[in-house]
Amino acid sequence: HILQRLEDHFGDQPNQTVSQDLKGRRILITAGPTFEDLDPVRFLGNRSTGKMGIALAEAAAARGAGVELILGPTHLSTTAANITTTPVRSAREMHAAALQRWPECTDAILCAAVADYRPETVATDKIKKKDGELTLSLVRNPDIAAELGNNKLADQRVVGFALETENGVENARKKLLRKNLDFIVLNSPRTAGAAFGHDTNQIQLIDRNKVTAFELKTKREVADDILDRLAADKPTP
Amino acid sequence: HILQRLEDHFGDQPNQTVSQDLKGRRILITAGPTFEDLDPVRFLGNRSTGKMGIALAEAAAARGAGVELILGPTHLSTTAANITTTPVRSAREMHAAALQRWPECTDAILCAAVADYRPETVATDKIKKKDGELTLSLVRNPDIAAELGNNKLADQRVVGFALETENGVENARKKLLRKNLDFIVLNSPRTAGAAFGHDTNQIQLIDRNKVTAFELKTKREVADDILDRLAADKPTP
Numbered sequence: 001h002i003l004q005r006l007e008d009h010f011g012d013q014p015n016q017t018v019s020q021d022l023k024g025r026r027i028l029i030t031a032g033p034t035f036e037d038l039d040p041v042r043f044l045g046n047r048s049t050g051k052m053g054i055a056l057a058e059a060a061a062a063r064g065a066g067v068e069l070i071l072g073p074t075h076l077s078t079t080a081a082n083i084t085t086t087p088v089r090s091a092r093e094m095h096a097a098a099l100q101r102w103p104e105c106t107d108a109i110l111c112a113a114v115a116d117y118r119p120e121t122v123a124t125d126k127i128k129k130k131d132g133e134l135t136l137s138l139v140r141n142p143d144i145a146a147e148l149g150n151n152k153l154a155d156q157r158v159v160g161f162a163l164e165t166e167n168g169v170e171n172a173r174k175k176l177l178r179k180n181l182d183f184i185v186l187n188s189p190r191t192a193g194a195a196f197g198h199d200t201n202q203i204q205l206i207d208r209n210k211v212t213a214f215e216l217k218t219k220r221e222v223a224d225d226i227l228d229r230l231a232a233d234k235p236t237p
Numbered sequence: 238h239i240l241q242r243l244e245d246h247f248g249d250q251p252n253q254t255v256s257q258d259l260k261g262r263r264i265l266i267t268a269g270p271t272f273e274d275l276d277p278v279r280f281l282g283n284r285s286t287g288k289m290g291i292a293l294a295e296a297a298a299a300r301g302a303g304v305e306l307i308l309g310p311t312h313l314s315t316t317a318a319n320i321t322t323t324p325v326r327s328a329r330e331m332h333a334a335a336l337q338r339w340p341e342c343t344d345a346i347l348c349a350a351v352a353d354y355r356p357e358t359v360a361t362d363k364i365k366k367k368d369g370e371l372t373l374s375l376v377r378n379p380d381i382a383a384e385l386g387n388n389k390l391a392d393q394r395v396v397g398f399a400l401e402t403e404n405g406v407e408n409a410r411k412k413l414l415r416k417n418l419d420f421i422v423l424n425s426p427r428t429a430g431a432a433f434g435h436d437t438n439q440i441q442l443i444d445r446n447k448v449t450a451f452e453l454k455t456k457r458e459v460a461d462d463i464l465d466r467l468a469a470d471k472p473t474p
Contacts, residue, residue, distance in 0.1 A: 115279070126402045129354070132376075140366070166363075
């Protein structure tokens with residue numbers, strides 16, 4: 001009965017007061033980093049932990065959506081109901097998984113920090129060190145947001161994320177237009193308490209017409225702000 | 238009292254039957270990976286999780302040693318008594334922390350998977366992606382094992398780790414000689430259930446004269462096998 005009491009205390013309690021405004025929507029969410037292997041041991045990674053994406057998945061499921069969560073390598077996970085998690089490692093694996101699920105989804109929120117580049121070749125054996133410098137050739141990875149955005153149907157919505165350290169709004173809006181996104185979430189690792197690894201985040205929602213700035217909040221609250229915008233933007237039947 | 242019962246069940250219980258054969262020894266242990274930043278977001282990493290090094294730290298402390306644990310970026314940690322943890326991120330940070338503590342230590346077990354290379358320059362702002370290829374220039378990191386091994390006093394012992402995907406024993410012994418180690422622990426990511434991320438490991442202990450092969454065991458049991466060798470090799474007073 002200790003387990004039961006812990007379960008009662010920490011478990012996910014269905015909150016009957018949460019609006020089911022995303023009922024009927026099927027939302028593809030990418031989350032976490034991607035790791036691009038150089039050899040069996042080394043990889044190119046990034047600081048994303050998946051916290052923001054997992055918060056989005058849990059908030060969307062609580063609001064009635066079915067969620068397809070494509071999750072990069074992280075020690076975090078979720079066991080909330082109505083979330084199907086597909087674990088992936090590399091950008092190409094994430095790309096393949098996202099494209100496979102996209103036709104059955106109404107919305108995509110591309111929260112993962114996908115590596116822009118991967119090593120040109122992956123060594124089968126561990127690369128031995130030598131004296132002096134080493135040059136690594138990197139090639140571009142597929143752009144999941146651009147592919148989904150530029151191939152979406154009239155009743156599909158695509159939301160992107162932008163992590164910028166300079167000229168945030170300008171760069172984010174360029175990205176929005178180039179990738180044909182419905183709106184984009186801008187955050188900066190320079191803001192105290194925001195972005196990678198933190199439990200809080202501070203965002204701006206940017207679309208073709210306007211910029212909406214939010215306060216620093218928990219990632220779950222930020223998730224609900226993003227989903228409020230998505231819920232208001234109903235697919236045309 | 239739930240917390241108390243959990244503590245009783247899961248807590249570290251001082252086991253009075255554990256031999257205190259490392260009493261009086263002060264052991265420097267490096268553990269985990271190192272991450273080498275390219276910019277505020279991206280880094281070069283490796284698959285080490287720190288499990289083996291943390292198991293070594295806990296086993297050594299249980300056998301009476303004082304432990305200086307220099308721990309690379311990982312979500313794992315230890316709260317066991319008599320372990321001082323110094324968290325570091327890059328190879329150069331680990332190098333500086335190890336060199337600072339080494340003069341007060343009797344032994345070093347260099348279990349961390351230290352990056353051999355780091356990016357030549359670290360960008361202050363996130364590197365923007367461009368079309369086509371990108372070339373990354375990498376430079377060698379300091380070799381902590383070689384520095385400690387080649388500068389140890391007569392009463393100091395240095396133990397290295399080798400992770401090899403091919404010609405394991407041959408490469409490990411070359412490393413042992415070049416870095417003037419007392420012995421070296423060889424493991425392979427190719428062995429099922431061994432090395433990175435697993436709870437088990439299978440090792441060979443290699444010194445100038447012999448190779449001793451062990452069965453697949455839990456990392457804590459492997460830690461005790463390594464410490465048995467270290468305990469037998471008493472510092473000359």
